[in-house]
Amino acid sequence: MLLWHNEFMDLKRIATFVTVAELQSFTEAAARLHTVQPAISRQVQQLEQEVGAPLLWRTKRTVRTTAAGAIFLLRAKELLARAGEIREEAQRANRGEVGRLAIGYLGSATSPFLPDLVQRYRRQYPGVKVTVAEMTPTEQIQAFEKGAIDVGFTRPVDRHQRSRFQELRIYEDQLKVAVSASDRRASRRSLALRELASEPFVLFERALAPGLIDLALSACQRAGFSPQVAGESPLMQTVLVMVAAGMGVSLVPGCVRHLGVNGISLLDFTPKAASVDLVMIWPKTHIPPTVQEFEGLVKGQLPAVRQQMTPPGPR
Numbered sequence: 001m002l003l004w005h006n007e008f009m010d011l012k013r014i015a016t017f018v019t020v021a022e023l024q025s026f027t028e029a030a031a032r033l034h035t036v037q038p039a040i041s042r043q044v045q046q047l048e049q050e051v052g053a054p055l056l057w058r059t060k061r062t063v064r065t066t067a068a069g070a071i072f073l074l075r076a077k078e079l080l081a082r083a084g085e086i087r088e089e090a091q092r093a094n095r096g097e098v099g100r101l102a103i104g105y106l107g108s109a110t111s112p113f114l115p116d117l118v119q120r121y122r123r124q125y126p127g128v129k130v131t132v133a134e135m136t137p138t139e140q141i142q143a144f145e146k147g148a149i150d151v152g153f154t155r156p157v158d159r160h161q162r163s164r165f166q167e168l169r170i171y172e173d174q175l176k177v178a179v180s181a182s183d184r185r186a187s188r189r190s191l192a193l194r195e196l197a198s199e200p201f202v203l204f205e206r207a208l209a210p211g212l213i214d215l216a217l218s219a220c221q222r223a224g225f226s227p228q229v230a231g232e233s234p235l236m237q238t239v240l241v242m243v244a245a246g247m248g249v250s251l252v253p254g255c256v257r258h259l260g261v262n263g264i265s266l267l268d269f270t271p272k273a274a275s276v277d278l279v280m281i282w283p284k285t286h287i288p289p290t291v292q293e294f295e296g297l298v299k300g301q302l303p304a305v306r307q308q309m310t311p312p313g314p315r
Contacts, residue, residue: 010046010047011079011080011083012043013043013044013046013047013050014047014076014079014080015080016029016033016040016043016044016047017043017044017047017055017056017072017073017076018073018076018077018080019032019033020040020044020056020063021055021056021063021065021069021073022073024062024063024064025062025063026040026041026044026058026063044056051068051072053066053068054066054068054069055068055069055072055073056069094289097125097127097128099127099128099129099288099289099290100128100129100130100131100150100288100290101121101128101129101130101131101150101151101288101290101291101294102130102131102132102133102148102149102150102151103118103130103131103132103133103149103150103151103152103153104132104133104134104135104139104140104143104149104151104152104153104154105132105133105134105135105152105153105154106134106135106136106137106153106154106155106278107134107236107259108236108237108253108255108256108258108259109153109173109253109255109278110153110278111258111259112258112308112309113301113304113305113308113309114132114153116301117297117298117301117305118130118132120297120301121293121294121297124293124297125290125293128290133149135149135152135154136208136209136234137154137155137157137208137209137210137211137212138207138208138209138210139208140152140154140281141157141161144164144165144283150282150288150290150291151280151281151282151291151294152280152281152282153170153278153279153280154278154279154281155209155211155212155276155277155278155279156211156277156279157279157281158210158211163284164283164284165281165282165283165284166281166282166283166284167279167280167281168279168280168281168295168298168299169277169278169279170277170278170279170280170298170302170305170306170309171277171278171305171306171309171310172275172276172277173253173254173255173275173276173277173278173309174253174254174268174272174273174275174276174311175215175216175219175251175252175253175254175269175273175276176251176252176253176254176256176266176267176268176269177191177193177196177249177250177251177266177267177268177269178239178240178243178249178250178251178252178256178264178265178266178267179243179249179264179265179267180243180244180245180246180263180264180265181244181262181263181264181265182246182263183246183249183265185265185267186265186267187265188267189267189268190267190268190269190270191267191268191269191270192223192269192270193219193220193223193269193270193271194223194224194225196220196225196227196249197223197224197225198228199227199228199248199249200228200229200230200231200247200248200249201227201228201229201230201248201249201250201251202229202230202231202232202233202239202242202243202247202248202249202250203216203227203229203231203232203239203250203251204232204233204234204236204239204252205232205233205234206232208234212253212276215273215274215276216251216273218273218274219251219269219271219273220251222271222273223271230247230248231247231248236252236256236259237259237261239252240252240256240259240261240264241261243264244261244262244263244264245263251273252266253276254266254276254311255278255309257311278309280295280298282295
């Protein structure tokens, strides 16, 4: 590596020397570099002072490299080539073409559309290393704090976190009552939520998705009761299996229909609860270009995603 006094040598001087050495002429080098010959001579002399050895033999008729100059020329060309590569890599990183994109996601809420988004992004930016990891809302916040993810598909963050994150609403969902297919109410399209006041409930663990569970509990309270929680699980799929097994009823987002758990029915209920949004979040500060490009891609695909995630009409 070409160093002097712990600093990189001036690349402009090195490039000037390479031009003179290859053309074997100060005059031709000045013409190619669109400058005057004295400036070329001064830069080469300054470089020789830095190196501490003569690099060129000069006569009135010709210019030749010295023994030191021949070695310097070889390494200088390697250095300039590498500098060009570094510059191009930096420019590509600035354009979001290289780097990383680490995505956290809610499986039940994103499985129908996230694979297509990631595939589109990877085709457009093959130089970016993309990773995906299924995480609950709480786990995603923890992952952001550790710098483990760059983007999250999750529920809206609480008021304490809003100053930290930007949010893009992906689609709107609704809470549904989940009952076993063997339940006498399974064939109904809807029910009054107060009908479940004496039923055992199985719920997703609140600590992992506090916003979702608080919304479910609030819906029960507005219906005039507090649910009897008989069981909890950190996995939404397990909650649905418990419902299918007749261990209780639950309140879940409508998107869980994509999990493919047999033996359950999802019903509307009254009074209607507030909507359950899925959002994409990322930190407000120090946004990598890879995230900016992914945000643009997602925005372009939002109409198709929302259409895909719209629940089917009445049977």
